Amino acid sequence: MITLGIETSCDETSCAILKGKNEILSNIVSSSLEKHQAYGGVVPEIASRHCLEAIDWVYRSAVKKAGVRENEIELIAVTRGPGLIGSLLVGVSFAKALSFGWKIPIVGVNHLEAHLDANFIEERKPKKSFVGLIVSGGHTALVHHERGCYRLLGETVDDAVGEAYDKVAKILGLGYPGGPAIDRLAAIGDSSAVKFTKPKIDRKLNFSFSGIKTAVLYYVEKNKPLPEQAVKDLCASFQSACVEWLVEKAMAACVHTGCKIIVTGGGVTANSYLRKRLAEDAGKRKIKVYIPPLKYTTDNAAMIARNGMEKFCGEGTKLDGEASALDMAADPNLGIGV
Ligand code: KG4
Ligand code: ZN
Numbered sequence: 001m002i003t004l005g006i007e008t009s010c011d012e013t014s015c016a017i018l019k020g021k022n023e024i025l026s027n028i029v030s031s032s033l034e035k036h037q038a039y040g041g042v043v044p045e046i047a048s049r050h051c052l053e054a055i056d057w058v059y060r061s062a063v064k065k066a067g068v069r070e071n072e073i074e075l076i077a078v079t080r081g082p083g084l085i086g087s088l089l090v091g092v093s094f095a096k097a098l099s100f101g102w103k104i105p106i107v108g109v110n111h112l113e114a115h116l117d118a119n120f121i122e123e124r125k126p127k128k129s130f131v132g133l134i135v136s137g138g139h140t141a142l143v144h145h146e147r148g149c150y151r152l153l154g155e156t157v158d159d160a161v162g163e164a165y166d167k168v169a170k171i172l173g174l175g176y177p178g179g180p181a182i183d184r185l186a187a188i189g190d191s192s193a194v195k196f197t198k199p200k201i202d203r204k205l206n207f208s209f210s211g212i213k214t215a216v217l218y219y220v221e222k223n224k225p226l227p228e229q230a231v232k233d234l235c236a237s238f239q240s241a242c243v244e245w246l247v248e249k250a251m252a253a254c255v256h257t258g259c260k261i262i263v264t265g266g267g268v269t270a271n272s273y274l275r276k277r278l279a280e281d282a283g284k285r286k287i288k289v290y291i292p293p294l295k296y297t298t299d300n301a302a303m304i305a306r307n308g309m310e311k312f313c314g315e316g317t318k319l320d321g322e323a324s325a326l327d328m329a330a331d332p333n334l335g336i337g338v
């Protein structure tokens with residue numbers, strides 16, 4: 001059973017070939033990251049143009065690297081949302097054309113669900129219900145997963161945590177994306193240097209990250225020019241505050257649902273301090289925590305293939321599931337558990 005995964009929800013264009021449920025034969029990712037750097041964030045028009053230019057060679061490279069013939073591909077899984085509409089349309093149209101031409105089924109995938117499934121490319125998926133923590137550039141949410149269904153427990157009321165990293169990096173002149181740069185500097189900074197107050201939010205499983213971003217801006221304005229060490233200390237303090245809020249809420253969601261399993265996903269799970277703190281806190285509470293392998297944390301088509309394959313075949317690997325219709329639409333606001 002060979003599945004082709006296609007991901008074009010934002011600034012990455014990716015195609016992957018999955019054999020069975022767990023064997024990734026190839027996972028090619030082309031990023032337009034460099035083209036956005038001058039703007040300090042993703043420019044949708046640049047992102048979608050890049051997807052259009054890259055999709056054909058990324059697809060061909062994935063097939064070649066996997067060593068499969070095109071006629072061995074039996075299923076196509078493609079991200080249908082959420083994301084940037086221009087980018088989504090490239091992948092969805094490409095996938096539909098292949099599906100129509102080859103007469104094979106196509107499955108539309110929710111990008112956020114797929115981020116959580118990035119954990120189960122190399123590991124077995126738990127049968128019990130779990131809390132999902134999604135932390136990316138566009139989303140920050142807690143969900144409850146039970147028997148294949150998701151229920152939203154809480155989400156950010158303003159910025160996503162990855163967005164806050166990117167905006168703080170822009171304020172500090174660290175380039176885009178901000179996460180990796182802040183992560184690196186924070187490791188050699190003093191996290192007790194700057195104190196940030198916790199945001200006050202009505203619902204306890206919701207998040208807010210725009211206040212801390214503004215607090216960083218005021219701090220920089222007040223203390224400029226910041227010496228090199230002060231930038232590292234600020235990064236460490238910012239990172240520590242964000243990560244502690246995320247860990248605290250993930251643990252609160254476990255208490256709320258009675259779950260003893262947390263599954264995390266999204267670009268921010270690449271963060272070294274988040275990985276460490278989640279493992280520590282979960283360990284203390286005897287909670288099993290899944291954090292994706294680094295190579296599957298940011299946007300990739302391997303996780304899309306994995307999610308689409310299970311959606312179509314369920315527990316087994318038989319091609320007897322329900323395909324999406326060819327008039328399936330890309331949905332930039334597709335939710336999870338709503
Ligand atoms: O999941 P992703 O690739 O794209 C979306 O679906 O949004 O996540 C990208 C986000 C960016 O905001 C980026 O700054 C953040 O993930 N990120 C990190 C790290 N690596 C990437 N944030 C914190 N620490 C990192 N090491
Ligand atoms: Zn993503």
